[in-house]
Amino acid sequence: MSTFIRRRPFLSFAIAAYFFSWTAWLLSFQMAGSPAVFLFHLAGFGPLIAAMVVVKVQRRSLRRWLVGLFKWRLHPGWYLFAFGFPVLLVAIASLIYRLMGYPLDFSPLPNRLGAYLPSLLLLALVGGGNEEPGWRGLGLPTLQQQHSPVVATGLLGLVWALWHLPLLATNPDVASGAIGLGQILFIAIVTLVSIATHAFWYTWLINCTGSVLLCIILHASYNAANGLLLLVPEEALRGSSYQTLLVLMTLVLIASVGALLVQTKGQLGAQYPR
Template sequence: MSSRAHVAVTTATRPTPAGPEGDRGSLRDSIRRRPLTWFFSLAYVLSWAAWTPYVLSENGLGVWNFTFPGAAGSSQLLGVLPGAYLGPIASALLVTGVTEGRTGLRAWRRRMTKFKVSWRWYAVVLVSVPAALILASAALAGRGPELPSATVLAAFLPGLILQMVTTGLAEEPGWREFAMPRMQRRYGPVLATLVVGVLWGCWHLPLFLSDWGGGPDVGVMKPLEFVVSAIALSFVMTWVFNRSGGSMPLVMLLHCGINNYISIAWSDMFPTLSSDATTHALLLTSTAAALVLLLATRGRLGYVPDATTATKPLTEVPSHQLHRL
């Protein structure tokens, strides 16, 4: 056999490389090349698929002759929470694992446990969220709030902790921790926040066909108002995320502070307002805060791009600079 023939045979029988060249055209390669597309798609597909039984049950459209157990909204723990966990957080973990491996997952865990932020940030979030909602609710009611009962005061902190474990942990590791740094690096803070806000708000839409959103006979305006509120609130959350150096516990606290106040204290303090007024109050407060922050920061929302880290993978960027990506 000639040397030329030997080279041809050797080349033909050589195994495909195990690295990026060998993965080209595979599912793994597709996820690596389009992590954001895969994250958003998986977040929607996994959550909506898991929510389908709840929406079709007696808690929703009534197509399925089954009622999820629980009273006073507790049925949502079994009907809604599994889909919430399967969507944003599971998708973020999956895409991070595929694109950045164990190093990326360890970095993700460090950012998720970044509690070391000035106490002033925690004080501002804990006080400003209920204060803003109280002011908006008072404007809608045309009167001041009633003093919360002892039961509400006793349940407020445990409720906030529960919200952090359920709503906060299920949603924010995906929308804010995974998506926002990558979106800001590519599109800047305003456009990135707008896109994430729209996708985050619309992700909730099937739930408006269930008792979670007052369904199934719910009009168009309520979910539309909810999505607009989510977009406006996203600008506030982006500012907190950027200014706090990417502290996810603080971002989760902001989100859960809203849910906790509405779930526990709102009806006790404003008994004359209907349940739909919570959406109006959230729209007023989030829109006002978003406009103030956009004007005060001239659209930067605390984002400071760094040319030395703009082209690096997130796992190679120092933790103190992650909020700049």
Template sequence: MDKRQMSTKENTLDQSRLVESMKRHPVVWFFGITLSFTWIYELLIFGILKLPMYYLVPGGYGPTLTAIFLTIMTSGRTGIRNIAQRCLYWRTGWRWYLVVFGSLPALMLLCILLIPAAKAALQMPTYTAALTYIPLFILTLLLFGPLAEEVGWRGFALPLLQQRYGPLVGTVILGGFWGMWHLPLFLFVPGYNGAGADIGSKLLAFFLFVIFCIPLAILFTWVFNGTRGSLLMVIILHTVNNTSPVWLFLGSVPKSIGDGILKYLFTIGLALLAVLLLLMTRGRLRYKRSL
């Protein structure tokens, strides 16, 4: 056997070991690649080059791109076909559509009504504004979070975490990583999600955001399990979270209220909703091993 053949054989063995490692530890690989890809990209774009926010899109696709890569490496066409089918699965029943489109806006509206100053400033959207929301919804779905993330978070990581740790612990782990994945934005984007200018206020805002992500992840898990693993429904729910509660109701509420008491009240309301879902499902969040 000549040196070229030996080198080819060694490369084949290395690739085989790599794929075997991905099969044995898919969640570790997923979180490792996802965080590395997005953090390095956002450090370069926002921390070093100081570019505008619309450069966020490629880095935001870290979870979905990682999930597709690992699925190809470990499951091939069968795994990709499964992801595609779940992204298109819409026959979940009309009640789930009410939950997906209405739960978070209703919770936000309730929180606004509990604050006298916010309630006084609230103005419901006009017909023209409602029509404007449609292209905003589509743009957000495609570019700013939902499609870029959910194939990874709920499509790849959540089923594996639920199988190993159960629905509650698995969701808490996922929610923590989901929140931590946003760290560079708090550090390098001025005012991101209420972060101040000094490092202390940035880290505090980041910590509160991670806490917020955990009950939100519980809601997402409940919807994902209840709709038999429909990625389409959690993608839509993610889009609603990113658009309608803020755009429909906060536009007329003073920013000081929105970034202050209203944000904390909404987090508390979301936590109470998560507790209610856990009590209703005895901690199972409608999980079935077949998902």
């Protein structure tokens, strides 16, 4: 087992992350109350736990690896990007959504702004940010040792996106049985494309800064902005309106990544491109 992990570190990491997270998620779906909530959130630590196993088997210092993830002495502009870019994406998508003739609802905004920072902190710890030491702290650098930034990001993005697949069961339309198999597949495909596309911004950010901490902030900021600052009526988060919104947000993200690839000439901030 140890020999396989040393020879195939990324594959070993991915298998372990999937096994831990999917097992915990599937168990949580069979339970109720506090045990279900605990297992559901524990599943999000799968990539981190898998990465720690690989680092340990590679006989590297676990403490040094963990400390190295949290590089924080950086230009304030990087923090502004990590906190603000997801808000900008949501604002652009909301504007286009409104221009398409769909309504926006600003009435919840005051309460949501008050909840934004506490939610951001919680999401950084247990709601997405906790994945980043695995994906960007071990997965990405391992792949970039053998592949170009674009190829490495594409591979990691696919693994990262598919890892989220069990969470499709938490979608209200899916959980209630309100939509058919075709619509479920459509939502799954668009969601997976969206997540995989996100990976390019994370690669650029960590290649430029070397800081997984910023990736944690970016991940938490996106989840917070998507959950609290998407000012659409409650009914728009169900049925065809939700699917339209999901496609729109994915297209905005794809356009932004296209601009990033052009601007960086496909190198995504890598200092020594392959």
